[in-house]
Amino acid sequence: MSDTLQKLMQVLNQRKNADAESSYVASLYTAGTDKILKKLGEEATETIIAGKAGDKDQIVYETADLWFHSMVLLAHNDIDVDNVLKELDRRFGLSGHDEKASRSKK
Numbered sequence: 001m002s003d004t005l006q007k008l009m010q011v012l013n014q015r016k017n018a019d020a021e022s023s024y025v026a027s028l029y030t031a032g033t034d035k036i037l038k039k040l041g042e043e044a045t046e047t048i049i050a051g052k053a054g055d056k057d058q059i060v061y062e063t064a065d066l067w068f069h070s071m072v073l074l075a076h077n078d079i080d081v082d083n084v085l086k087e088l089d090r091r092f093g094l095s096g097h098d099e100k101a102s103r104s105k106k
């Protein structure tokens with residue numbers, strides 16, 4: 001499954017040399033961080049609206065948009081998606097309650 005994310009990451013990195021006219025991703029890089037963050041905010045909002053409506057198809061569609069734009073933000077900052085996958089692996093099996101409690105003790 002993460003293979004899809006890794007393949008998409010490769011494309012996002014290749015788009016750093018692409019023309020903004022022909023590539024949506026390149027147009028986001030050209031527009032810069034604020035545009036990418038704006039899209040991310042819009043997609044998060046659209047995901048929330050879909051979640052509120054309980055529309056399963058729309059939740060899937062909007063979550064894909066949200067993940068995609070999150071990955072554009074990663075690529076724009078030269079961060080590989082593997083870093084996020086590794087962080088999720090690190091957290092695997094660790095209760096969110098326990099993790100939060102360990103942070104508040106520091």
Ligand SMILES: N=c1c2ncn([C@@H]3O[C@H](COP(=O)(O)OP(=O)(O)OP(=O)(O)O)[C@@H](O)[C@H]3O)c2ncn1[C@@H]1O[C@H](COP(=O)(O)O)[C@@H](O)[C@H]1O
Pocket residue numbers: 008011015022023024025026042064065068
């Ligand atoms: N997965 C995606 C993907 N998901 C969503 N989108 C685009 O993200 C945009 C989402 O914006 P909105 O939903 O707000 O739609 P919009 O109204 O057209 O956008 P605005 O006018 O509000 O800016 C749309 O243009 C979608 O087509 C994506 N664009 C590209 N990809 C992947 O990225 C690759 C590279 O894309 P290009 O750089 O365009 O070749 C593609 O081959 C795909 O694998």
